[in-house]
Amino acid sequence: MAQxxxxxxxxxFPGSPPVRAVDQLDLDIADGEFLVLVGPSGSGKSTAxxxxxxxxxxxxxxxxxxxxxxxxxxxxxxxxxMVFQSYALYPHMTVAQNMGFALKLRGVSKDQIQSKVQEAAxxxxxxxxLDRRPKALSGGQRQRxxxxxxxxxxxxxxxxxxPLSNLDAKLRVETRANIxxxxxxxxxxxxxxxxxxxxxxxMGDRVAVLESGLLKQVGTPAELYERPRNxxxxxxxxxxxxxxxxxxxxxxxxxLDGLTVPLPREVLDVAAEQGLSSxxxxxxxxxxxxxxxxxxxxxxxxxxxEELGADAFVYGTVRIAGDSQRFTVRVEGRSSPKLAETVKxxxxxxDDLHAFSPETGERLG
Amino acid sequence: xxxxxxxxxxESRRSPPRRGGPPxxxxxxxxxxxxxxxxxxxxxxxxxxxxxxxxIFWVLVTSFKPDENALExxxxxxxxxxxxxxxxxxxxxxxxxxxxxGNSLLIAGLxxxxxxxxxxxxxxxxxxxxxxxxxxxxxxxxxxxxxxxxVLIVPLYNLLLTxxxxxxxxxxxxxxxxxxxxxxxxxxxGYFDTIPIDIDxxxxxxxxxxxxVFWRLILPLARPGIAVTAFYAFLTAWGEVGFASAFLSxxxxxKTLAVGLQSFxxxxxxxxxxxxxxxxxxxxxxxxxxxxxxxxxxxxxxxGGVKG
Numbered sequence: 001m002a003q004x005x006x007x008x009x010x011x012x013f014p015g016s017p018p019v020r021a022v023d024q025l026d027l028d029i030a031d032g033e034f035l036v037l038v039g040p041s042g043s044g045k046s047t048a049x050x051x052x053x054x055x056x057x058x059x060x061x062x063x064x065x066x067x068x069x070x071x072x073x074x075x076x077x078x079x080x081x082m083v084f085q086s087y088a089l090y091p092h093m094t095v096a097q098n099m100g101f102a103l104k105l106r107g108v109s110k111d112q113i114q115s116k117v118q119e120a121a122x123x124x125x126x127x128x129x130l131d132r133r134p135k136a137l138s139g140g141q142r143q144r145x146x147x148x149x150x151x152x153x154x155x156x157x158x159x160x161x162x163p164l165s166n167l168d169a170k171l172r173v174e175t176r177a178n179i180x181x182x183x184x185x186x187x188x189x190x191x192x193x194x195x196x197x198x199x200x201x202x203m204g205d206r207v208a209v210l211e212s213g214l215l216k217q218v219g220t221p222a223e224l225y226e227r228p229r230n231x232x233x234x235x236x237x238x239x240x241x242x243x244x245x246x247x248x249x250x251x252x253x254x255x256l257d258g259l260t261v262p263l264p265r266e267v268l269d270v271a272a273e274q275g276l277s278s279x280x281x282x283x284x285x286x287x288x289x290x291x292x293x294x295x296x297x298x299x300x301x302x303x304x305x306e307e308l309g310a311d312a313f314v315y316g317t318v319r320i321a322g323d324s325q326r327f328t329v330r331v332e333g334r335s336s337p338k339l340a341e342t343v344k345x346x347x348x349x350x351d352d353l354h355a356f357s358p359e360t361g362e363r364l365g
Numbered sequence: 366x367x368x369x370x371x372x373x374x375x376e377s378r379r380s381p382p383r384r385g386g387p388p389x390x391x392x393x394x395x396x397x398x399x400x401x402x403x404x405x406x407x408x409x410x411x412x413x414x415x416x417x418x419x420x421i422f423w424v425l426v427t428s429f430k431p432d433e434n435a436l437e438x439x440x441x442x443x444x445x446x447x448x449x450x451x452x453x454x455x456x457x458x459x460x461x462x463x464x465x466x467g468n469s470l471l472i473a474g475l476x477x478x479x480x481x482x483x484x485x486x487x488x489x490x491x492x493x494x495x496x497x498x499x500x501x502x503x504x505x506x507x508x509x510x511x512x513x514x515x516v517l518i519v520p521l522y523n524l525l526l527t528x529x530x531x532x533x534x535x536x537x538x539x540x541x542x543x544x545x546x547x548x549x550x551x552x553x554x555g556y557f558d559t560i561p562i563d564i565d566x567x568x569x570x571x572x573x574x575x576x577x578v579f580w581r582l583i584l585p586l587a588r589p590g591i592a593v594t595a596f597y598a599f600l601t602a603w604g605e606v607g608f609a610s611a612f613l614s615x616x617x618x619x620k621t622l623a624v625g626l627q628s629f630x631x632x633x634x635x636x637x638x639x640x641x642x643x644x645x646x647x648x649x650x651x652x653x654x655x656x657x658x659x660x661x662x663x664x665x666x667x668x669g670g671v672k673g
């Protein structure tokens with residue numbers, strides 16, 4: 001077990017202009033922590049992980065594992081284990097040989113390898129499959145073998161590169177829980193890459209959000225959800241996504257169609273300081289509700305209703321300053337509005353609003 | 366059959382995913398062939414097989430006939446059958462046959478080992494690493510294949526003379542390697558390209574050096590490709606006459622089989638029976654090598670490692 005640190009680490013792919021796939025990444029990962037790197041495709045999350053693995057060069061800055069600078073250490077000297085998106089099992093070896101390969105290379109005795117492989121196999125429910133080859137395994141079983149290969153080594157850091165993206169939806173949820181609980185039991189520092197923000201929120205102790213090679217925010221899932229530091233994180237975390245609209249700013253707050261939502265004093269102060277005439281408001285679907293009779297609200301034309309049982313998501317458009325803008329609203333499951341209906345919606349609690357600068361995308365206040 | 370044809374045939378033998386049975390459409394139903402088409406197809410295939418097999422069969426038949434009966438106005442299948450041809454050839458009545466055999470085996474063996482090793486390492490580097498001159502190197506390999514090898518005899522002779530290798534076994538092996546390696550490298554590069562790079566990376570994380578990855582993961586997975594390459598390299602050296610007669614020493618002890626075969630042909634007569642017997646003996650090792658190699662020609666060896 002060990003802590004991991006990125007110190008202004010960059011990976012620059014040559015080209016014209018050169019691409020900064022990972023740009024000055026500064027990140028500390030505590031001993032035993034489960035950190036999730038999340039971002040859309042091309043955000044540099046996989047590259048960041050591969051830099052830690054030693055499979056990708058570090059062009060600027062450095063990387064430390066357990067306090068040791070490993071920037072120029074080859075993968076085999078880093079005491080890490082990696083689970084690949086494609087699993088990358090050795091096709092010519094049995095499951096047991098796949099799992100024991102790293103130990104064999106380290107010169108561990110045969111008896112010891114066997115007992116460790118069996119221990120890990122029991123943990124992952126692979127005991128029956130030890131003599132099979134990868135060809136004869138299902139997708140879920142291959143995934144577990146890839147996990148087993150990592151566990152057997154007892155490395156100081158686990159690296160996982162989208163290990164669930166090749167599984168079907170049901171198996172993915174199941175395996176997600178298994179990996180998280182396994183990590184809590186082993187307490188091995190883990191860096192986990194995913195593009196799926198649900199995976200990120202449910203598995204990680206902390207989540208780091210990347211976009212275009214830049215670290216946008218790092219924090220616990222709750223912090224990211226409740227206090228996103230910029231419009232990108234606000235829009236990326238949460239499902240369905242937060243409603244983010246650029247609207248004019250008045251003395252009291254943000255002006256939506258037929259509804260002025262009050263913004264906290266400090267937000268207005270910061271906006272005035274920066275001389276902003278408009279602001280990006282962020283309202284989560286659950287922060288909106290259908291207005292009661294006689295109440296002010298935005299007129300939402302319903303385009304789609306997603307019934308989920310207990311509640312429903314209503315997708316529709318609102319005309320703001322002549323443009324029609326899409327909004328998502330969460331409503332009670334039984335009383336959901338009908339298609340093409342026009343409903344008035346209002347804000348549940350103005351404390352749940354987020355405001356960002358339209359120029360920088362940074363949080364105001 | 367020339368060496369290249371052999372390789373092409375073994376390659377195509379590997380490619381179809383299913384063997385036997387009627388051809389199937391993508392929806393799984395068998396295609397119905399009309400009886401006439403069926404007869405025509407079989408007739409054509411039987412004809413082609415006959416054309417391919419008959420000359421070899423006739424050499425086999427001739428090898429059991431005395432020299433005088435080998436060429437007749439009315440050929441007979443069996444005419445005073447005898448194994449004298451074989452016993453005399455093996456006893457060395459027409460030159461040290463077994464020594465030639467040993468020379469050929471040594472030269473072809475060395476060509477196979479050296480050729481496969483160099484082309485496999487080269488192909489791996491070209492398949493996995495980006496380095497300056499990578500494209501031009503592969504291009505030059507291709508251009509070299511376009512030269513008729515006969516025109517290379519004189520320049521190669523001069524080169525071998527300069528290096529003091531003229532007349533030596535190793536000199537001839539190096540010459541064979543220069544012809545075998547470019548083609549083998551192309552063949553193997555194509556094969557290595559089909560092995561996912563994730564497997565290399567998994568190996569490196571597990572503790573292998575780059576050479577370890579090549580030796581312990583890639584080579585075992587490329588066995589079918591290596592087998593074809595080895596067979597090609599072997600055949601390049603085994604039946605070759607031009608280079609062997611030019612670059613080996615003139616004395617009788619130093620000849621290879623293919624060169625030695627000429628001693629059955631004198632200015633006044635051709636010993637057809639003995640020539641046929643010697644030819645059969647020469648063909649046997651190639652058959653053995655092919656038998657050993659074809660067991661490795663299984664498809665789908667690398668399947669299952671990564672999610673397809």
